[in-house]
Amino acid sequence: MDDGAKEERNPAWWGRRAWSLLSVVRARAPLVQCITNLVSMDIAANALLAAGASPAMVHSLREVPDFTPRCDAVYVNVGTLSEDWLPSMRAAASAGRPWVLDPVAAAASGFRMEACLELIALWPTVVRGNASEILALAARSVAASSSFKGADSLHESVDALEAAKALALSSGAVVAVSGAVDFITNGEQVVGASNGVPMMQKITATGCAVTALIAAFVAVEPSDALVAAACALAIFGLAGEIGMESSKGPASLRMHLIDALYCLDEETVTSRVKIALQP
Numbered sequence: 421m422d423d424g425a426k427e428e429r430n431p432a433w434w435g436r437r438a439w440s441l442l443s444v445v446r447a448r449a450p451l452v453q454c455i456t457n458l459v460s461m462d463i464a465a466n467a468l469l470a471a472g473a474s475p476a477m478v479h480s481l482r483e484v485p486d487f488t489p490r491c492d493a494v495y496v497n498v499g500t501l502s503e504d505w506l507p508s509m510r511a512a513a514s515a516g517r518p519w520v521l522d523p524v525a526a527a528a529s530g531f532r533m534e535a536c537l538e539l540i541a542l543w544p545t546v547v548r549g550n551a552s553e554i555l556a557l558a559a560r561s562v563a564a565s566s567s568f569k570g571a572d573s574l575h576e577s578v579d580a581l582e583a584a585k586a587l588a589l590s591s592g593a594v595v596a597v598s599g600a601v602d603f604i605t606n607g608e609q610v611v612g613a614s615n616g617v618p619m620m621q622k623i624t625a626t627g628c629a630v631t632a633l634i635a636a637f638v639a640v641e642p643s644d645a646l647v648a649a650a651c652a653l654a655i656f657g658l659a660g661e662i663g664m665e666s667s668k669g670p671a672s673l674r675m676h677l678i679d680a681l682y683c684l685d686e687e688t689v690t691s692r693v694k695i696a697l698q699p
């Protein structure tokens with residue numbers, strides 16, 4: 421156990437915590453089963469590998485009984501949901517492993533909203549979405565076209581903070597809303613992580629990739645999902661900041677972000693991670 425309960429959670433504490441969790445991911449290489457959308461498979465698997473985790477894109481229902489119990493965490497993402505994948509998602513989420521949900525475009529259709537709500541009833545450890553997704557889930561409603569942009573957010577993360585708290589309280593999950601500031605809440609405490617660069621929104625599936633990283637961090641710290649999720653979001657954002665220093669646009673940022681995630685060292689993480697408990 422670390423001494424966080426006795427120590428004030430100041431920026432230095434968060435920096436040490438983020439480095440410690442990344443180091444444990446690198447040392448243990450947690451196996452993360454990913455049932456994720458077709459767009460995100462490559463970047464999510466590469467982000468997990470660069471961070472030191474071990475991804476496995478295994479989505480057949482027939483493999484869940486043998487495979488899922490041997491995983492350290494499960495990642496479910498509804499981005500390219502179809503009826504035949506939903507039973508695998510339900511089964512993997514019910515296998516007793518820590519698991520994380522990415523409710524991509526939750527308000528796209530009644531089918532998708534119902535699927536997300538049904539999955540949330542299966543006790544995810546963390547739900548991570550953008551602001552529009554978290555607002556829709558908390559309201560349990562399919563969006564009007566004027567307030568909907570598919571997988572992208574039309575809202576700022578701060579707009580969804582109260583919705584995130586309500587969803588956390590109703591579901592028992594830690595809820596993370598990503599954006600310029602990522603907010604992470606268990607319904608009572610709220611933590612803000614403010615690493616990252618706006619260009620990350622211009623690479624498809626960066627949200628999916630950071631949710632996969634949250635699953636890896638939860639795998640090594642299942643008893644404190646709030647801290648695990650905050651540290652994963654900050655680490656991913658920091659890799660984006662460093663990657664941006666050598667990038668000309670989204671395509672080169674995608675490459676440099678993954679390289680930066682792989683190369684992060686103690687000095688960089690402890691001095692540049694920006695996480696703070698919100699008042």
Ligand SMILES: Nc1ncnc2c1ncn2[C@@H]1O[C@H](COP(=O)(O)OP(=O)(O)O)[C@@H](O)[C@H]1O
Nearest residue numbers: 550572598599600616617618620621626627630
């Ligand atoms: N304006 C921004 N400034 C800095 N980082 C951002 C910004 N918007 C998104 N990010 C980062 O990009 C990643 C993806 O978040 P986001 O775009 O909100 O998710 P999604 O792709 O699911 O819509 C997260 O790591 C988030 O912190």
Ligand SMILES: Cc1ncsc1CCOP(=O)(O)O
Nearest residue numbers: 457459499571625626627628
């Ligand atoms: C574009 C798209 N369409 C279905 S899933 C997907 C990827 C969404 O990724 P993210 O939520 O990280 O932007």
Ligand SMILES: [Mg+2]
Nearest residue numbers: 524550627628
């Ligand atoms: Mg998303």
